[in-house]
Amino acid sequence: MNISSNKTTINLQITITFCVLLFTCIIIEAKCIRGCNLALASYYVLEGTNLTYISQIFNQKIPEILQYNPHVLSPDNIQSGTRINVPFTCQCLNGDFLGHTFEYTTQKGDTYSKIARLAYANLTTDYWIQRVNIYDPTQVPDFSMINVTVNCSCGDRHVSRDYGLFLTYPLQAGENLQSMVNGSGISTDLVLGFNPGFNFSAGSGILFLPARGK
Template structure:
């Protein structure tokens, strides 16, 4: 398994967040996996984490955001946090800042959750399917994501849980 986010030696730790994966050497396509990452204040503006992505020939912001980071970020965010023009990203030996948004929740909704999964929506997702798969109520999920269209097939929502910050990727 190769990842632009984790080193190969980190996969044993990764499995502890992904009980649905019995073998670290074989993951079925379209399997969602949880990836832990720290969440910090970026430029005094937002909570997130910046991953450093080394470019390869043919990279575009669209490919980096969509394919390599499973829509955890957007082309707009890549433009915002990088100085490279979207049509002139260096082919090699450059580093792109990949900023991923995260959430600390809302204590007025509940103080019982310290972990929030940054969850990129994909085609076929619904409020009910995400609630069922996350073992949280649809009402709680909707309250933490007011105004979110869970069936949009794009965008991010935040799923409450317990533990450290994690993110869900499609592998």
């Protein structure tokens, strides 16, 4: 009776230990656990782009976008070379990374690179678009629905607990660390803290900056 009881106890302990180890491995391998309800995309307005187009590719209503852009006096007249903040939900995708996948209808002659650079104003890259689609980069069909993933951030409590909203910010030519500090109003330490290892000398790439709400 005692031997049987001891075996049962040992088996139970082994099972519990295995489950704990398995759960620990899953947590270690997962790069994100949860997302956040709101993030912002800093969309750099190119020549000929209007708010109707921006609202379509991000599937957001114009009045909702305008709430995060008090500098826009008229939705029918946004200036090229400026930025529009576009709200979206920041999700933990496949337990792997934080982002949001938008649906985009390809136009004639589109490539992943062209979509990333022009349609989404460098908020994503051809690598991220290829990662969530089945088409070869050189054989993207015209007028077809594809996925476009934009990365986002929900912050890092180890850097600061004071910020709950973050902006996905593609660096433009001529911008650097000092211009980020001047433009965002946050300190150099915070910019670097929320973007560890970012290479400002490259003159391109995506930053995550603390942002203000409505």
